[in-house]
Amino acid sequence: MRNARQDEFQTKALPLLDEVYGVALRMTHNPEAAEDLVADAYARAWKNLDQFQPGTNIRAWIYKILTNTYINNYRKKHREPERVSLDAYDRIEDFYLYNRLTQQPRSFHADPVESVVGQMTNEDFKRALDKLPEEYRAAVILYDLQGLSYQEVAEAMDVPLGTVRSRLARGRKMLQSSLWTHAKEAGLLADGFQVGSAVRRKS
Amino acid sequence: MSHCEDVLDHLYEYIHSNDFPSDGGTEIKKHLQNCRSCFSRYEFEQRLLERLRNAGCCQCPDSLKKKIQFLIKQF
């Protein structure tokens, strides 16, 4: 015998497993830990199903439980040292990557935006995301990547709305500046025009 | 709401679409149709987010799916 909530869980929460696992993997950086986290979160959701308000967004509810489980249980065991200089990031402008790329000289055959955003691999993007300190990473993942609302992210992370907004703004800056650094180091800008002292082909 | 600065302030919310600043959605849309500089940023940020979203995509292992199905039957 199943009730309406259990039905909703089966039909709407279980099909989310791929994307929820993806988020858990980005939070934990570790496939085994991600599996444990998702199993824990789903078990908790199932046991506490009576706390779910029918008619509200079950996806946001699942992410709330996942994030809470991660923050309360998981993070303590695997605490990562996070010393970032926030001031340094606050001095970075908005739209940092766009501004850097569009200020590059265009060559005949290379559009800087295309050669960077188009050429970077999924691995590059994942790595940049993984480098973010966890509270910024969680905000960016839940809002920008998973499309939760400010309110839903605030509830998931148990912080005020203003904190969500400032973590998002900083998180995006950190992400964009690390993508920019990577693009330079990987030489993605070097094709077609020069960066700093770099490549001039002898012919 | 037709100044670039106001539009750029809400650009991510516009892209996100769940968090339109109250009734600003249509104003932003109009502005983006007429302002090349804002539209170009909009396109870029959208594309960047798309790549980030796709980069994180992955499949939940079948063993985990089975484990969760099993857990659910237990309680």
Ligand SMILES: [Zn+2]
């Ligand atoms: Zn504009």
